[in-house]
Amino acid sequence: MSAGPPSSHGDHRAQLLAQAEELRPELHRYCARLMGSVIDGEDVVQDTLVRAFVALEEFELSGVEETPSLRPWLFRIAHNRALDLLRSRAVRAAEPIDDAADVADQTSPDPVEMLMRQEAIKTAVSRFAELPTLQRSVVVLKDVLGESLTDIATLLDLTVDAVKGHLARGRARLREINAQAAVLLEARPASAAVARYAALFNQRDWDGLRALLADDVKLKQSSHPLRAGTAEVGSFFTIYGKIDGLWFAPAWLEGREVIAVFENRADPKPSYVMWLEWREGRISFIRDYRYVRYVIADAELAGAAKPASEGTAH
Missing domain, CATH: 1.20.140.160 (PhyR, sigma-like (SL) domain)
Structure with a gap:
């Protein structure tokens, strides 16, 4: 130094x-x-x-x-x-x-x-x-x-x-x-909200995902400008819709429930994570760590070693 x-x-x-x-x-x-x-x-x-x-x-x-x-x-x-x-x-x-x-x-x-x-x-x-x-x-x-x-x-x-x-x-x-310290991490069950979010993404149901957004939702991606509102944040799913092969799975990180993002469903470990905040059943904040993948390099993720089978959105 x-x-x-x-x-x-x-x-x-x-x-x-x-x-x-x-x-x-x-x-x-x-x-x-x-x-x-x-x-x-x-x-x-x-x-x-x-x-x-x-x-x-x-x-x-x-x-x-x-x-x-x-x-x-x-x-x-x-x-x-x-x-x-x-x-x-x-x-x-x-x-x-x-x-x-x-x-x-x-x-x-x-x-x-x-x-x-x-x-x-x-x-x-x-x-x-x-x-x-x-x-x-x-x-x-x-x-x-x-x-x-x-x-x-x-x-x-x-x-x-x-x-x-x-x-x-x-x-x-x-x-x-x-x-x-305990040697093994215990997998915890996914919440209904996060499981639904992952299932909708895996089904490429972009309208269903947009329907989960709160009116004042915010999106943070690394040092990129903050996005706010359903229109701006809704375009986030349009961008993701152009990327093939991504697979979402619920996981736990430091006591927080997160989304583990696999760039290929067969990958043994996720490439990065997202963290969602909820208010009254709607998504109020999305933190996407796609551009700062080092964040999980030293992290202990539970329940994300293998992507779950594709769920069904209700």
């Missing part, structure tokens, strides 16, 4: 546009684990990029000649935004900052270091939420993203020894959490 030479506003704006898609998955891996949710993590990533664009405009208006190096700057914005959200939910745990000098930081880690990283990478995103926030941040930055202790200390405004302390305690706690 080392900073490069500063550049002009125009260069930074061009960099942000050019590197956003490349950097988003890595930002998401960090934010998802910090938030304990792949969905909440993506919300933080989107908010981060919006704030970065606004900040660049403010730099230009204020006449600042140099702006921060892009990558560490975006990570810092994402980190601070995630912490704001965690504080607002009153889930931030207090912890002492003490030192630990026995944490390695080598270019070629020893076998123990490699095992620590493998364990962190394989750990379910939601389990990171059980760690105190600083431990969580340090473990993700070091063991999931492979950042150096020095860069982590700079980002979190800590000493390197403090980073080592948080890392040692976080790793130990994560091992305890993983040892206590």
Whole structure:
């Protein structure tokens, strides 16, 4: 996460546009684990990029000649935004900052270091939420993203020894959490509403799907402009109607009921998901993660390993 030479506003704006898609998955891996949710993590990533664009405009208006190096700057914005959200939910745990000098930081880690990283990478995103926030941040930055202790200390405004302390305690706690966690995810039955939505889509009944939309329905697709109203959101199904082979199946993700989208019915895993919000039996909000498929790369989906047989809409 080392900073490069500063550049002009125009260069930074061009960099942000050019590197956003490349950097988003890595930002998401960090934010998802910090938030304990792949969905909440993506919300933080989107908010981060919006704030970065606004900040660049403010730099230009204020006449600042140099702006921060892009990558560490975006990570810092994402980190601070995630912490704001965690504080607002009153889930931030207090912890002492003490030192630990026995944490390695080598270019070629020893076998123990490699095992620590493998364990962190394989750990379910939601389990990171059980760690105190600083431990969580340090473990993700070091063991999931492979950042150096020095860069982590700079980002979190800590000493390197403090980073080592948080890392040692976080790793130990994560091992305890993983040892206590259930191995298998339990499939949960689909709600009638979501099962109906999936069945109507699989039957390509676009009018039936449009009839489920609330008058003030909204649709969010990554960083694309928000669509609102039945006319705009209804065109969403027209677009999907031109794509062959898609298959929808109800699934569960982080306690939320979602739609698993298979680009081929025979695929063992979905390509991405949708998340629907309902109000009085009508769809009030659709979040479509088609353009940010990394969101479910590290997610644990239940009930979506195999698409269900095509249902019947009533």
